[in-house]
Structures are given as structure tokens and as C-alpha cells.
Amino acid sequence: xxxxxxxxxxxxxxxxxxxxxxxxxxxxxxxxxxxxxxxxxxxxxxxxxxxxxxxxxxxxxxxxxxxxxxxxxxxxxxxxxxxxxxxxxxxxxxxxxxxxxxxxxxxxxxxxxxxxxxxxxxxxxxxxxxxxxxxxxxxxxxxxxxxxxxxxxxxxxxxxxxxxxxxxxxxxxxxxxxxxxxxxxxxxxxxxxxxxxxxxxxxxxxxxxxxxxxxxxxxxxxxxxxxxxxxxxxxxxxxxxxxxxxxxxxxxxxxxxxxxxxxxxxxxx
Amino acid sequence: xxxxxxxxxxxxxxxxxxxxxxxxxxxxxxxxxxxxxxxxxxxxxxxxxxxxxxxxxxxxxxxxxxxxxxxxxxxxxxxxxxxxxxxxxxxxxxxxxxxxxxxxxxxxxxxxxxxxxxxxxxxxxxxxxxxxxxxxxxxxxxxxxxxxxxxxxxxxxxxxxxxxxxxxxxxxxxxxxxxxxxxxxxxxxxxxxxxxxxxxxxxxxxxxxxxxxxxxxxxxxxxxxxxxxxxxxxxxxxxxxxxxxxxxxxxxxxxxxxxxxxxxxxxxxxxxxxx
Numbered sequence: 417x418x419x420x421x422x423x424x425x426x427x428x429x430x431x432x433x434x435x436x437x438x439x440x441x442x443x444x445x446x447x448x449x450x451x452x453x454x455x456x457x458x459x460x461x462x463x464x465x466x467x468x469x470x471x472x473x474x475x476x477x478x479x480x481x482x483x484x485x486x487x488x489x490x491x492x493x494x495x496x497x498x499x500x501x502x503x504x505x506x507x508x509x510x511x512x513x514x515x516x517x518x519x520x521x522x523x524x525x526x527x528x529x530x531x532x533x534x535x536x537x538x539x540x541x542x543x544x545x546x547x548x549x550x551x552x553x554x555x556x557x558x559x560x561x562x563x564x565x566x567x568x569x570x571x572x573x574x575x576x577x578x579x580x581x582x583x584x585x586x587x588x589x590x591x592x593x594x595x596x597x598x599x600x601x602x603x604x605x606x607x608x609x610x611x612x613x614x615x616x617x618x619x620x621x622x623x624x625x626x627x628x629x630x631x632x633x634x635x636x637x638x639x640x641x642x643x644x645x646x647x648x649x650x651x652x653x654x655x656x657x658x659x660x661x662x663x664x665x666x667x668x669x670x671x672x673x674x675x676x677x678x679x680x681x682x683x684x685x
Numbered sequence: 686x687x688x689x690x691x692x693x694x695x696x697x698x699x700x701x702x703x704x705x706x707x708x709x710x711x712x713x714x715x716x717x718x719x720x721x722x723x724x725x726x727x728x729x730x731x732x733x734x735x736x737x738x739x740x741x742x743x744x745x746x747x748x749x750x751x752x753x754x755x756x757x758x759x760x761x762x763x764x765x766x767x768x769x770x771x772x773x774x775x776x777x778x779x780x781x782x783x784x785x786x787x788x789x790x791x792x793x794x795x796x797x798x799x800x801x802x803x804x805x806x807x808x809x810x811x812x813x814x815x816x817x818x819x820x821x822x823x824x825x826x827x828x829x830x831x832x833x834x835x836x837x838x839x840x841x842x843x844x845x846x847x848x849x850x851x852x853x854x855x856x857x858x859x860x861x862x863x864x865x866x867x868x869x870x871x872x873x874x875x876x877x878x879x880x881x882x883x884x885x886x887x888x889x890x891x892x893x894x895x896x897x898x899x900x901x902x903x904x905x906x907x908x909x910x911x912x913x914x915x916x917x918x919x920x921x922x923x924x925x926x927x928x929x930x931x932x933x934x935x936x937x938x939x940x941x942x943x944x945x946x947x948x949x950x951x952x953x954x955x956x957x958x959x960x
Binding site: 509514520524535537 | 854855857858860861863873951952
């Protein structure tokens with residue numbers, strides 16, 4: 417615990433957060449069996465995320481950032497170390513913390529309405545249930561598409577349904593694993609600004625995995641930069657820019673240069 | 686040589702040439718009709734060349750329908766065949782879908798059931814005819830049992846494959862939202878497998894319709910298969926044989942169209958678009 421707290425005090429706070437710790441990752445390593453040997457994917461990862469923070473996990477493909485998110489989400493178990501949320505160890509997925517997948521986790525056999533209502537299926541008060549579903553369908557701009565099935569929607573619209581499905585259960589934490597990776601670049605930009613708008617309105621803790629440097633600077637308060645496999649935390653960069661962020665500002669460029677340096681790639685081609 | 690063959694050929698050419706210029710929906714009707722008419726022309730031509738007396742010409746076959754309708758057994762035989770197929774198919778679905786769901790979802794269920802299913806599946810239902818007659822006698826019972834066997838295996842295997850193909854991301858979504866037990870089956874497993882289950886139902890219906898005719902030729906005393914056999918045995922009425930075969934084909938098309946209606950539901954249409 418001593419080491420972990422040291423890490424904590426080193427990385428956190430510059431953004432002015434005095435919110436309580438939400439997600440605490442402590443000494444997490446993950447190795448997969450591979451042809452008799454072991455393939456180390458993650459090594460000794462320590463990370464603390466405060467309540468309401470927007471954190472990006474940034475790194476090259478295969479660096480284990482998605483594996484870390486799956487461990488935090490409870491879909492996989494770490495080989496060593498532990499993850500606690502609100503002081504409780506994570507052992508399995510939990511409806512209070514919702515995942516948004518890149519490859520469309522919404523159900524194609526259910527309408528937009530039924531997808532968004534999934535997490536509210538046990539609500540006794542049906543009027544209150546419809547009110548919530550309608551609110552989130554409207555929030556992601558899909559009003560009028562309630563009876564539509566996902567196959568008739570564009571990629572961006574499907575991803576909005578998934579965001580609405582996640583928000584409808586009023587989760588503490590939202591995990592997003594390259595959620596906009598399959599979208600075209602214009603839709604991606606639009607989805608990012610909508611996500612920021614929703615995050616500012618709802619104040620959820622968001623952990624967002626990406627390999628896109630620009631995406632991380634546009635979204636995150638803190639960017640956790642990973643090394644290549646086996647993934648370790650290279651550094652945590654704080655982005656102290658107010659939203660809406662000016663993509664042409666000097667500070668934006670400075671953060672970008674810094675991230676490229678950390679990732680070990682040249683900024684010129 | 687009769688003028689029938691050239692006339693049929695002319696009709697076929699007209700159907701194809703005019704059909705090409707028609708709107709799409711009409712084309713889809715006229716083009717296959719044109720090809721079928723070419724087949725009829727070739728059939729007539731072959732009869733003319735060989736001067737066959739036993740094998741019926743298209744005209745003989747058409748006249749045979751008058752005899753079939755007059756004898757009033759045609760409806761009875763159609764109903765007999767459809768009765769066996771319907772009940773056997775319903776029994777096969779009612780057992781094949783649950784067995785497939787179990788073997789697809791539970792790994793132990795898969796280990797226990799899959800080798801048995803794969804071992805019994807290659808045995809032609811025709812090979813079961815002696816046993817079917819031994820157990821159920823000559824009649825509907827044996828027919829229903831054979832159709833049950835014909836449909837059970839394709840349906841069980843298709844359902845199993847459908848469940849095993851549920852994508853990881855949907856499984857994880859279900860886990861994340863706390864679905865388990867009956868709710869998991871109703872909301873995720875069954876709907877996710879449904880497109881493949883419907884495809885399996887189509888395949889099963891096709892096999893069932895093939896098998897019932899064969900079964901009725903060997904071990905039953907009514908039905909369209911029996912009608913074919915009877916027509917041959919009663920003085921070699923091959924015109925009735927061919928006429929009945931055409932009826933079997935047409936009913937087969939209708940049965941497939943009926944099962945295909947299931948593919949139009951909103952809940953399953955996602956499974957039939959290219960992925």
C-alpha cells in the first residue's frame with residue numbers, strides 16, 4: 417500500500433481534483449499461457465482514478481491497455497495484483513459499471529428502445545422506466561428512432577445507442593474500449609464532442625482506451641501512457657485545458673509533442 | 686413429328702425475350718417460366734425422337750391431372766403426406782431446439798451430446814424404415830417417426846452451432862448487465878441463435894419432404910409416395926407418376942416459402958444480411 421500511495425501523490429491532483437479515489441489498480445500484472453511459456457502483457461501497473469475523472473489509457477496496439485480495461489471491468493482476472501472500486505475488490509462484471517465496446521455490444525435482435533431499456537428491465541415503475549429510456553434516447557440524439565433495429569442504423573448511431581444503454585443505468589463508471597475506432601473520422605470528432613457534453617452533464621468516471629494521440633488530448637483530463645508489450649505505465653500526463661478545447665492552440669501542440677516523445681515516435685514524417 | 690416441341694420452344698423464346706424488358710418483379714416470374722418451357726420443349730422433342738410409348742409426353746402428363754382429380758384420392762394423399770410431415774417436423778423442432786440449446790450453451794452438454802448427435806446424423810432416415818415399421822406398423826406413426834428423425838438432427842445441429850457462435854461482445858454485454866439463467870436464455874441466447882435456428886428449420890423441412898415420399902413408397906399405404914408407387918404398379922401409369930412428381934416439387938416450394946416467412950421478423954433480419 418505504501419508504494420501505491422507514493423504513486424498516487426506523484427501523479428494525481430494537478431488537475432485540481434480533490435474527489436475521492438474511485439478506481440484503484442494496484443500492482444496488476446497479466447500473463448497469458450503461450451506455447452508452453454508465458455506471454456507477459458501487463459507488468460506491475462499502479463493507477464488511481466478519482467471519482468468523476470475522464471482518463472484515457474493511451475498506447476500502441478498490443479500494449480495491454482485493453483487487457484487492463486477488461487481486468488478493471490471484471491471480465492478477466494489479473495495474474496498478480498488487484499483492482500478495487502470504492503474499496504471493494506473487482507471479481508466479476510457489475511451492472512453499476514458499464515462497458516462500451518468497439519464492436520457494437522448492443523443487441524441486433526432488439527429495437528433501439530429495448531436496447532436502451534436493457535439495464536432497467538427490473539424496474540417496477542414502468543412509467544418511470546420509459547421516462548428514463550426516452551431521456552437517454554433523446555440525449556444521444558436518437559429521438560424518433562426508438563422502434564428502429566440496429567441493422568438499419570449507421571455505425572455512429574449504433575455507438576450512440578450503446579452509450580445511451582450505458583448511461584440509462586446511471587453507472588458510477590463507464591469503460592470505453594476504442595468505442596469510436598470503427599467510425600469515419602468526421603463522425604468520430606462529432607462523437608467525441610458529444611461524449612464530452614454528456615460527461616460534463618452527467619459527471620461519470622470514464623476510462624477510455626485509445627491508440628489515437630489526438631483523441632486522448634481532446635477527451636481526457638489525464639492520459640495514462642503505456643509502453644509497448646509488456647505494458648507498463650510510462651507516464652501520466654495531465655491535460656489542463658478547459659472544454660471546448662482548441663485543437664490549434666499552443667498548449668494542445670505542446671501536450672501532443674510530449675505524448676509523441678513518451679510513445680517514442682517522431683512527430684515529423 | 687408433332688408441332689408441339691417447336692411451339693413450346695417458340696413460347697419459351699417469347700417468354701425470355703419479352704420477360705427481359707419487363708419490370709423486375711415480372712421478370713422474376715417470366716424468366717424461370719421461360720427456362721421451364723425450354724425444358725418442356727426438350728422433353729417433348731425427346732419423346733418425338735424416341736417415339737416412346739411408355740414414357741409420357743408433356744401433353745399426357747397434363748391429361749393425367751384430369752384422371753388424378755377425378756379419382757379423388759389426390760387430396761387424400763396430399764393431406765396424408767402433409768400430416769406426417771407437419772407432426773414429425775413439430776416433434777423434431779420441439780425436441781431439437783432444446784437439445785441444441787443445451788449442447789450449445791453448456792460445455793459439458795456439448796461434450797456429452799455432440800458425439801452422439803454427429804454419430805446418428807449420417808444415418809439416412811431411409812435406413813430407419815424397417816425399424817419404424819417394426820415399432821409403429823404400417824401407417825402414420827411410422828411416417829411421423831421418420832420425419833421426426835429427419836428434422837431432429839438438422840435442427841439440433843443448427844441450433845447448437847447458433848448458440849456456440851454467439852459473439853464474445855454480446856456475451857460480455859449480457860454479463861455486464863447482470864443477465865443470467867432464464868433471462869439470459871430469453872434475452873440473449875435464444876434471439877442470438879434464432880437466425881441459424883430458422884435456417885436449420887428450412888433445411889429440416891427440405892429433408893423431411895424428401896424423406897416422406899421415399900418412406901411412403903416403401904412402407905405406407907397412402908401419401909404422395911404411395912401414389913407414385915401405386916401408379917406404376919397399376920399398369921405402368923407413368924403419366925400419373927410424372928404428374929405426381931411435379932405436385933411434390935410444387936408443394937416443396939410452398940413449404941420452403943412458408944418456413945422462410947420466419948426470416949422476415951425484425952428480431953432475426955440482422956442474421957441474414959452480409960456480415
